[in-house]
Amino acid sequence: MIEGNSYKKDCPIELNNLRYLNLSYIDFEGNTKIGELIVHKDVSIEIVDIFKKLYETKYPIYKMELVSNYKGNDFDSIEANNTSAYNCRNIEGTTKWSRHAYGKAIDINPIQNPYISKTGNISHKESLKYEKRAHINLDNPNDKSMILKDDYIVKVFKKYRWVWGGDWRTIKDYQHFDKRE
Template sequence: MLKLVAALIAVCLLALPSVAATAVERSSRISPIPDDLWRSMQGVSWHDDVPGCGRGRCKCPRRGELVLLSIPYVDFEGKEKTGRMVVHRDVAAEVLAIFEDLHRQKYPINSIRLIDDFHGDDDASMAANNTSAFNCRLVPGSAALSMHSQGRAVDINPVQNPFIWRGTVRPPSGASFDGKAERIKRKPGVITAGDGVTTAFSKRGWKWGGDWFSMKDYQHFFRGVR
């Protein structure tokens, strides 16, 4: 009898780490887009006709193709937070698994808020160092839909991981993190090749804008249509 009790105690002790790990998984959630959010998305992050695109040429995903994620994360002060993100349903489980990896790594994230909180303005979201995903819009200066338009792209900590092209840095506050020498110092929130963030995405088939040659988009991760 004593041997049985001892064995049960040992099993329980071994299970403690996994119980702690699954606490984050339990608080991660995939939900349909609620009515109030869908209403607030109209003409902001979702459009019948995307501004700047010819009528009927650019289509946003249907409501049923999008889902709302609840994502636990650790902020730059080490505090536990929960954010919201809209993505395509086909990548929802992958995105949650990726952010669960980042949470286990204690990778700091400034905020995870819907782009609708910034009136669909990508520049405003980046300036606020906000991590976001779905926004049905054109690539700036083009007539092509952004990868974010399909809910298959995520931008993480834009200030520490700016977009750089032909001397332009977006957001401008990311200029302190735009050079190789600055990025190699591995300051909190900075994403570098082969680190825990890029690994969490790449092992699930996602690509990174930091690998591009003609430009660098260190904040940007994307998944092609399978």
Template sequence: MKRTATMALVVLASVSCGTQHQTATPATATTVPVDATTAPAATPSPTPTPSASPTGPPPFSAKVTRISRDRLPYSWRPGCPVGYRDLRLVSLTYWGFDDKPHTGELVVRSSVTDDIVTVFRKLYGWRWPIKQMKLVDAYKGSDFDSIDADNTSAFNCRPATGSSNWSNHAYGIAIDVNPRENPYVTSDGHTEHQNAKKFTKRPTKGKGVINPGDKVVKAFAQVGWEWGGYWAGTKDFQHFSKGGG
């Protein structure tokens, strides 16, 4: 009996120890979940802000169209050396004295529209400035008033200055560019326009000024237009015409 009781105690003790081991093992092996309320919040990736693409001035544009008689109430009349049906309206982009693009209008003969577009495309690309560009009819056909307003213009059915012969402007193959900065100057250095007196000498510096041999003169020369600044005696610094004169 004593031997049996002793064995029973041994078995009981062994079972008791095994139970404790099995209980402890799961406790040490269990992974405790992280409380979501205490976990650090993930930092969201910043949403990229699209940067504004730089926008420059609009590209040069030019449109050549026929012009109606009513657009030329002062600059054309019966008896002019070119019919108005042979003239064209050129609407084109130019760079202003305010360093901004503008759209201006010129009237020229149909045969020289390509020349005008070619030259003014270059001037715009260079950002070479022009004060303004309106038909001379905005000044009731007055060449003097158009010049005084520093207006770049082309066709005007009028005689050449100081002559009874038709000007090349009357044929639609001449243009005056920034006439205040580039005045008509007599051989003794005189100009009729008070606001142009400081521009009578060449070469000179200034916005919109044309000087001998500069890129504006060369651009016109490349399409066969001559500059009045090269005339002997009287100088017409504003004036370009197809074939001269």
């Protein structure tokens, strides 16, 4: 993480508060894969439970690698449609730490679940086709991986009291779940 630039000396939590997880997931081809996430120790057990439930329902995840593989660059991780968690970074455009910097946030399938700014801007070109949010063909992993408010994935995270960025008022961050407790 240090060499990969996802952890820095001034990060708001110490390394010993983080846990490395190997999680099974179903990729977009229907294959079982093992992914990696780093999360805060306080949420590690519930993340294992949540991802076990997603695996059991065959919720597709394109890729799940550490942000360190992208030199801590959130934009590059999103461009690769990478599901990720810990990254010591600020909220974009601010000096405030992101929930990712505490290991208490996860972004899932960010291309199919874009961040949409107050002005309606979507930074990632591949995400533009997912601006309109409706399931049309759940047999297609691109469609099934889109996160909508009544989807099982939202219900599972909310059961564990995680907040979903799709519920936010001024911006929408459909990929984002975070724990505030």
